[in-house]
Amino acid sequence: MEDLRNKSHSDVDYQKIAAPIKSAVDKFQLVPEFLKVRGLVKQHLDSFNYFANTEIKKIVRANDKIVSNIDPNLYLRFKDVRIGNPTVAMGDGVVEDLSPQKCRLTDMTYAAPILVDVEYTKGSHGGYSLSEKNDVAIGRMPVMLRSCCCVLFGKDEDELARLGECPLDPGGYFIIKGTEKVILIQEQLSKNRIIIVTDKKGNINASVTSSTEATKSKTVVVMEKEKMYLQLNQFAKNIPIMIVMKAMGMESDQEVVQMIGRDPRYGALLLPSIEECASLGIFTQQQALEFLEGKVKKLPYANLLTGKAGRAMSILRDVFLANVRVIKNNFRPKCIYVAVMLRRMMEAILNKDAMDDKDYVGNKRLELSGQLISLLFEDLFKTMISEVQKQADNVLSKRSRSSPLDFSMLLPRDIITVGLERALSTGNWDVKRFRMHRKGMTQVLARLSFIGTLGYVTRISPQFEKSRKVSGPRALQPSQWGMLCPCDTPEGEACGLVKNLALMTHVTTDQEEGPLISLCYCLGVEDLELLSGEELHTPNSFLVIFNGLILGKHRRPQRFANTMRKLRRIGRIGEFVSVFVNEKQLCVYIASDGGRVCRPLVIADKGISRIKEHHMKGLLDGARTFDDFVREGLVEYLDVNEENNALISLYEWEATPETTHIEIEPFTILGVCAGLIPFPHHNQSPRNTYQCAMGKQAMGNIAYNQLLRMDTLLYLLVYPQRPLLTTRTIELIGYDKLGAGQNATVAVMSYSGYDIEDAIVMNKSSLDRGFGHCIVMKKYSAINQKYENKTSDRILRPPRKDDINKKGENPDWERMQILDNDGIAAPGEIIRPNDVYINKESPIITKGEPVMVGLKDSDYKPSRQTFKGTEGESCVVDRVTLCSDKNNNLSIKFMIRHTRRPEVGDKFSSRHGQKGVCGTIVQQEDFPFSERGICPDLIMNPHGFPSRMTVGKMIELLGSKAGVSCGRFHYGSAFGEPSGHADRVEAISETLVKHGFSYNGKDFLYSGITGCPLQAYIFMGPIYYQKLKHMVLDKMHARGSGPRVMLTRQPTEGRARNGGLRVGEMERDCLIAYGASMLIYERLMLSSDPFEVQVCRACGLLGYYNHKLKTGICSSCKNGDNISTMKLPYACKLLIQELQSMNIVPRLKLADL
Amino acid sequence: MSDSDSEVMAEADGFVSALNMPDVPSAKLPPxxxxxxxxxxxxxxxxxxxxxxxxxxxxxxxxxxxxxxxxxxxxxxxxxxxxxxxxxxxxxxxxxxxxxxxxxxxxxxxxxPTMAIEKVLIANNTSVVQDEVLAHRLGLIPIKVDPRLFDYLSENDTPNEKNTIVFKLHVRCEEKGQRLTVTSNELTWLPKGSEFLKTSESLTSTSKAETYTSFTCSQDSLPEFGGNPISVYPDITIDKLGFGQEIELEAHAVKGVGKTHAKWxxxxxxxxxxxxxxxxxxxxxxxxxxxxxxxxxxxxxxxxxxxxxxxxxxxxxxxxxxxxxxxxxxxxxxxxxxxxxxxxxxxxxxxxxxxxxxxxxxxxxxxxxxxxxxxxxxxxxx
Known part of the structure; x- marks a missing residue:
């Protein structure tokens, strides 16, 4: 790049320099273009596409042959594999095209057949013939929506609408048995990289998690008591590292020291280890291997066949640093690798700065759905192969075979289909081959709100267990800048561990390594093999490390890096290859592996942006796309490591000659959820975090196809609005089209006392006019079951008012008024609690012999399904769908709708983490009104502001107020003031004044009660308010008497079971302290589980009451002489009896009080 | 006002306040x-x-x-x-x-008081707007009629021409590929009352089928509405219909006050x-x-x-x-x-x-x- 800079310097047009500086090029337009080509869930799609196009082929190619063990001439070879179009076989050979919406509605899996081309040999001993078969399905692969295999791929809005799909839906999830499942992005520590950290004991260790196709292992070199040891699972104890070196053939200590570096400080640090080795009397490779042999873990089933020396050797070869391949027993690369590890460790000892940070984003890799599915597929594919092999051998081993073996007929279809489906629907990834047992990998895509859905697909779930009480991984990392959203993380136990991607983040996929490696050698990397240990660490030469593998060294690292970057910018190597010169470690790191996070940045030469006015014009005219910018070397992707080599300026005008890159837009450091907040940079940071969590609970529109969906629970707002104060992110993700809130005129004042503790006072007239109305839809389903005896349920015409049955009565017609003549509730009918929504009858006998004759009416018992809603809630049957489920039963689904109006206790929130419940609803005439006759929709208590410090909310109010008065949507993008994506308060105030408001947004209000002006100016204006899904109607609960638990006869627990309200331990303590003994007696026994028992005063055991004799009798004394009757909690009686059953005899001693 | 009334009465009684006497200088407040x-x-x-x-x-x-x-x-x-x-x-x-x-x-x-739609009888609604929401929207449409000509409909009353105004709305989008915007203009006044028959009654009694209102006479025969049909505020969007969607309903307006609901x-x-x-x-x-x-x-x-x-x-x-x-x-x-x-x-x-x-x-x-x-x-x- 050096020469490049010089060139541009000489070309400088001096006239241009003399000219006044033009305003910086507005690069904002790049963001929507980026999202157009890469999209919000592009990482998922890319990853899945990579799997579908490349990875799956690799896997099949790696295991392409099934050879019979019995007759090695018989084999089957997979020539090619691909994923077909999503279709479903409809039983009778008819293949039907699938669309995602259809799968959602009919509980199917959205999957496409995996088609392979095979060639296989047929025949037996004498002649073999080779035959071929194309397009053999070996299973069905669940298809990610909007991926290249999906029918939605590349469709425009109209076509999507025709398929019943929402154009704003991001895709990136799967549909498994009708439920939408997302594979969460998994965060992991990078594989195959040396990481130096201190462990719990304060020892410094260097660890490498190796992962190759064949093995996965973890190698740790630890410094303990000044000596260095190797920790490996296969060895029972720590092995002195010098022994390992010797075992690998580095017999001379001098060689080791040379390899590590001649610095005397290193030598001094290594000395104790060398001494220890010598004291153990190990000097040769042979001795070392023998020593290692003794330390190998004795596996219980270790077969004695493998030679003794072989064992240690093979561990060193295959397990120890598995990522460094040993070719032809050449251990030298491994030795160098160990030497580099040791050197890095010693550096860390000498200089604490050299320590690696586990939480550094550059040391992390994100595992995406494609990778996870490919793991699963590989395992299942191998299982399938072994299964085929086993079957083939079975067939072949049978002497009498009628027909020659046809391999292609043996290919089972369900191993892969079922395996993939199960993993995706349960989220349990059990891959035995890699000893992988991970739970909760998939989650149901929450469709509570559009934002919630988007939030799900950008979520990153951690690998650590959440219970750990460490702060390190939870803290905000500076390296997260621009990659992971600093705001969006849940509160509570997963705080800081679960993260979300920022707006412009891209996650890389794997890239071919071979060409890159040879390119490196071409560019002057000196091969490791040709270097002596001494030469390795000569000053001014840098090690070149490619994907964790030491390639060699380079004498002019900066030049090398610049050339690599130049090649990348002109598109000769992949755009996601990162080149990172680490000056501290004297290394050049080149990475092309998948799972790195990176983001686009504008390239600047000597601080001058490469993007000029005409480029952006081309973009606006549609002549260019974002990819053109990348191709032309105007924009490039930097990953976290390479960012360390860049000097990135936030704005063009802030660039200095040293600047190498310029940010596209600062607001892109936030994610989707945080992007909704206007002026987030004026808020206290936890408020933004709270809003990120709450935005997901806000009711609004879910998707354009929301009324065609059959979700189990659907919350909709009746009149959703787009926010008056928008941000660029809102426009980019389509929140302005699928809003989740309403612009309420808020007066910040105290009113009526029902607004304390964040409660909100609402205007009744506003509610009358539709503010905050919402629709809650619940799904009820019924199945017309078929039974094994060929009988099935039936749905009957309901009895009408005038129908009379045989007994001359007609008891149920009232409950079945809403049913149509087909026995199914009619859409649009009002359904009341205990109404029947399907008049179904089931046969009494469902098992046994198939019944051929038609059943009589008496053979059926009614199995009607009744609606269990709360009284006073008037629900409506919204939709009824009929479809056949996977067992070919008729499945009937009902959507039951309830339209609600806000009531006291419903939860609302602004976009600034300020939630509150509705405290009271007040008539409009009692509300204050302004000089212009404006009456607020809600009143918020000003005490919400000082401690929360949500200045953004105040600016939102001002901005919205200016917006409504001048008729232009105002903007409040994060950090947007300098670049014009957020309006400045000064400008807003000017607009307000122009329209006759006070510059500070405070109005002169009259009290609606007295009619006099209020004694203060009131801060009033519109704020976007969200209605959250928590509503009193779903939560309120009280009970007098009700159901009890069978076992203990105590009241049931929980609202769903109409349970009692518990007087808990602490409440009981209070009552005891107060001395209200009778109250405790009443609460804990009389109102709970009183029980009358007969106690024998003689033996103290419980007796029973004989109803014939009308006396109590003690069963152990066999008489009723000393029986007393008393009351006891039933639970106590139960305890006594349970103890008795365990041979413990509790005896009651009765005394008079 | 009552205060001043008593004042007048007091004066009529011959009682005159000292402050009211013409010769008493009426002191002015300092500025x-x-x-x-x-x-x-x-x-x-x-x-x-x-x-x-x-x-x-x-x-x-x-x-x-x-x-x-x-x-x-x-x-x-x-x-x-x-x-x-x-x-x-x-x-x-x-x-x-x-x-x-x-x-x-x-x-x-x-x-x-004003008149506002309170009850909506929906015979058919295949539009995307839910019945409740549609009813709510209808309720908020102002009706241009003098409420003084009507009585309140109390709980036990039957709807009659003195307390109820009935509107009909029956629209269907017939044009393929077009959206039909239903506005309040489409609400037509039914001076003779409801046209929907009560289903339960129609089966048994052979007498005149009963509807949801019991008007004794047509409202347009009344002098107040003779040449002056009841209409609603025009051009308010009620709903939008896609091809084949239909709304058929009857809206009953009654008298009420804003205290109960802002629509009144x-x-x-x-x-x-x-x-x-x-x-x-x-x-x-x-x-x-x-x-x-x-x-x-x-x-x-x-x-x-x-x-x-x-x-x-x-x-x-x-x-x-x-x-x-x-x-x-x-x-x-x-x-x-x-x-x-x-x-x-x-x-x-x-x-x-x-x-x-x-x-x-x-x-x-x-x-x-x-x-x-x-x-x-x-x-x-x-």
């Missing part, structure tokens, strides 16, 4: 108290003296009577209409206490503001005058050329003041120069009618309601 009593001072920090002094003996110690006098009221009270159209009106109401003005406002908002409120809104008074406490001349004129976005100030070529700021349009407080914002000296005030007994009243009744009628109705209330209080107290 600073007078200001506090009659004006709201809108300072930068907050409005001051917002409340009114009601107590008759509030100024007794300085010998000023503060009691409200009927004849004073009669002499001072006036109403001036400044703007009047079919839908809205603005008038000044001078010489009245804020509580009374507020009472009118509250009555207008909440207690004047006869006004879109109704409010008053106190008369702005802008006082320049010192002469503002020259550049400062220019600055002052520039400051005000409502253009309250004007510049007057004095004879000697100097320029002086004057308050030309005090009514235009929106109380943005721009003129007193910049520093204490401006606050000293300009005083923004509100006259406590001068109300600029605005009524925006929804169309049922013209705004001036609404106001007179409101006065009647207040009168009735007073009478009720008097009769209940006596």
């Amino acid at each position: 600073h108290l007078e200001l506090r009593k009659t004006r709201v001072l809108c300072n930068v920090d907050a409005p001051h003296n917002t409340d009114t002094v009601q107590y008759s003996g509030a100024y007794a110690s300085i010998g000023v009577d503060n009691s409200l006098r009927f004849d004073d009221f009669c002499n001072n009270f006036r109403v001036e209409v400044t703007r009047l159209s079919h839908e809205d009106m603005e008038f000044d109401m001078v010489g009245i206490d804020p509580s009374i003005a507020n009472a009118f406002r509250r009555i207008l908002l909440a207690e004047l 409120s006869p006004v879109a809104t109704c409010w008053y503001r106190m008369l702005p008074e802008v006082v320049l406490t010192e002469e503002i001349e020259g550049k400062k005058a220019e600055v002052l004129k520039q400051k005000c976005p409502a253009n309250v100030f004007e510049i007057e050329d004095l004879a000697d070529g100097r320029k002086r700021a004057t308050v030309a349009r005090p009514r235009a003041c929106t109380l943005c407080r721009e003129c007193i914002k910049d520093g204490e000296d401006w606050e000293k120069r300009v005083s923004l005030r509100r006259v406590k007994d001068h109300f600029m009243f605005t009524i925006e009618s929804t169309g049922a009744l013209p705004p001036e009628v609404l106001f007179t109705e409101a006065v009647k309601v207040l009168e009735d209330k007073c009478e009720l209080v008097i009769s209940d107290l006596s």
Whole structure:
């Protein structure tokens, strides 16, 4: 790049320099273009596409042959594999095209057949013939929506609408048995990289998690008591590292020291280890291997066949640093690798700065759905192969075979289909081959709100267990800048561990390594093999490390890096290859592996942006796309490591000659959820975090196809609005089209006392006019079951008012008024609690012999399904769908709708983490009104502001107020003031004044009660308010008497079971302290589980009451002489009896009080 | 008002208050108290003296009577209409206490009856708008009919021509690929009452099929509606239909008040503001005058050329003041120069009618309601 800079310097047009500086090029337009080509869930799609196009082929190619063990001439070879179009076989050979919406509605899996081309040999001993078969399905692969295999791929809005799909839906999830499942992005520590950290004991260790196709292992070199040891699972104890070196053939200590570096400080640090080795009397490779042999873990089933020396050797070869391949027993690369590890460790000892940070984003890799599915597929594919092999051998081993073996007929279809489906629907990834047992990998895509859905697909779930009480991984990392959203993380136990991607983040996929490696050698990397240990660490030469593998060294690292970057910018190597010169470690790191996070940045030469006015014009005219910018070397992707080599300026005008890159837009450091907040940079940071969590609970529109969906629970707002104060992110993700809130005129004042503790006072007239109305839809389903005896349920015409049955009565017609003549509730009918929504009858006998004759009416018992809603809630049957489920039963689904109006206790929130419940609803005439006759929709208590410090909310109010008065949507993008994506308060105030408001947004209000002006100016204006899904109607609960638990006869627990309200331990303590003994007696026994028992005063055991004799009798004394009757909690009686059953005899001693 | 009534009665009895005697000098309040009593001072920090002094003996110690006098009221009270159209009106109401003005406002908002759709019988609705939402939307459509011609429909009443107006809406989108916007124009008045038959009745009784209303006569035969069919406020979007979607319903409007639901409120809104008074406490001349004129976005100030070529700021349009407080914002000296005030007994009243009744009628109705209330209080107290 050096020469490049010089060139541009000489070309400088001096006239241009003399000219006044033009305003910086507005690069904002790049963001929507980026999202157009890469999209919000592009990482998922890319990853899945990579799997579908490349990875799956690799896997099949790696295991392409099934050879019979019995007759090695018989084999089957997979020539090619691909994923077909999503279709479903409809039983009778008819293949039907699938669309995602259809799968959602009919509980199917959205999957496409995996088609392979095979060639296989047929025949037996004498002649073999080779035959071929194309397009053999070996299973069905669940298809990610909007991926290249999906029918939605590349469709425009109209076509999507025709398929019943929402154009704003991001895709990136799967549909498994009708439920939408997302594979969460998994965060992991990078594989195959040396990481130096201190462990719990304060020892410094260097660890490498190796992962190759064949093995996965973890190698740790630890410094303990000044000596260095190797920790490996296969060895029972720590092995002195010098022994390992010797075992690998580095017999001379001098060689080791040379390899590590001649610095005397290193030598001094290594000395104790060398001494220890010598004291153990190990000097040769042979001795070392023998020593290692003794330390190998004795596996219980270790077969004695493998030679003794072989064992240690093979561990060193295959397990120890598995990522460094040993070719032809050449251990030298491994030795160098160990030497580099040791050197890095010693550096860390000498200089604490050299320590690696586990939480550094550059040391992390994100595992995406494609990778996870490919793991699963590989395992299942191998299982399938072994299964085929086993079957083939079975067939072949049978002497009498009628027909020659046809391999292609043996290919089972369900191993892969079922395996993939199960993993995706349960989220349990059990891959035995890699000893992988991970739970909760998939989650149901929450469709509570559009934002919630988007939030799900950008979520990153951690690998650590959440219970750990460490702060390190939870803290905000500076390296997260621009990659992971600093705001969006849940509160509570997963705080800081679960993260979300920022707006412009891209996650890389794997890239071919071979060409890159040879390119490196071409560019002057000196091969490791040709270097002596001494030469390795000569000053001014840098090690070149490619994907964790030491390639060699380079004498002019900066030049090398610049050339690599130049090649990348002109598109000769992949755009996601990162080149990172680490000056501290004297290394050049080149990475092309998948799972790195990176983001686009504008390239600047000597601080001058490469993007000029005409480029952006081309973009606006549609002549260019974002990819053109990348191709032309105007924009490039930097990953976290390479960012360390860049000097990135936030704005063009802030660039200095040293600047190498310029940010596209600062607001892109936030994610989707945080992007909704206007002026987030004026808020206290936890408020933004709270809003990120709450935005997901806000009711609004879910998707354009929301009324065609059959979700189990659907919350909709009746009149959703787009926010008056928008941000660029809102426009980019389509929140302005699928809003989740309403612009309420808020007066910040105290009113009526029902607004304390964040409660909100609402205007009744506003509610009358539709503010905050919402629709809650619940799904009820019924199945017309078929039974094994060929009988099935039936749905009957309901009895009408005038129908009379045989007994001359007609008891149920009232409950079945809403049913149509087909026995199914009619859409649009009002359904009341205990109404029947399907008049179904089931046969009494469902098992046994198939019944051929038609059943009589008496053979059926009614199995009607009744609606269990709360009284006073008037629900409506919204939709009824009929479809056949996977067992070919008729499945009937009902959507039951309830339209609600806000009531006291419903939860609302602004976009600034300020939630509150509705405290009271007040008539409009009692509300204050302004000089212009404006009456607020809600009143918020000003005490919400000082401690929360949500200045953004105040600016939102001002901005919205200016917006409504001048008729232009105002903007409040994060950090947007300098670049014009957020309006400045000064400008807003000017607009307000122009329209006759006070510059500070405070109005002169009259009290609606007295009619006099209020004694203060009131801060009033519109704020976007969200209605959250928590509503009193779903939560309120009280009970007098009700159901009890069978076992203990105590009241049931929980609202769903109409349970009692518990007087808990602490409440009981209070009552005891107060001395209200009778109250405790009443609460804990009389109102709970009183029980009358007969106690024998003689033996103290419980007796029973004989109803014939009308006396109590003690069963152990066999008489009723000393029986007393008393009351006891039933639970106590139960305890006594349970103890008795365990041979413990509790005896009651009765005394008079 | 009742107070002043008693006053009159007292005088008729021959009892004359000493303060009322013509030869007793009526003491005037000192100017600073007078200001506090009659004006709201809108300072930068907050409005001051917002409340009114009601107590008759509030100024007794300085010998000023503060009691409200009927004849004073009669002499001072006036109403001036400044703007009047079919839908809205603005008038000044001078010489009245804020509580009374507020009472009118509250009555207008909440207690004047109108007709509004309360019950919607939906025969068919295949549009995307849910039945409840559709009904809610219909409810909010103003109906242009004089509510005084109707009775309230109480719980046990059957809907008849005296208490119910029935509208029909039957639309279907027939054009393929087109959206049909259903507006309130499509609501047609059914003067003969409901056309929907009660299903249960139709089966058994052979007599005249019963509908959901029992009109004894057609409403258009009544003199009030003869040449004057009942209509609703036009061009309000009710719904949008896609191809093949259909709405068939009947909407029953009944009489009600805004207190129960805002749809019965006869006004879109109704409010008053106190008369702005802008006082320049010192002469503002020259550049400062220019600055002052520039400051005000409502253009309250004007510049007057004095004879000697100097320029002086004057308050030309005090009514235009929106109380943005721009003129007193910049520093204490401006606050000293300009005083923004509100006259406590001068109300600029605005009524925006929804169309049922013209705004001036609404106001007179409101006065009647207040009168009735007073009478009720008097009769209940006596």
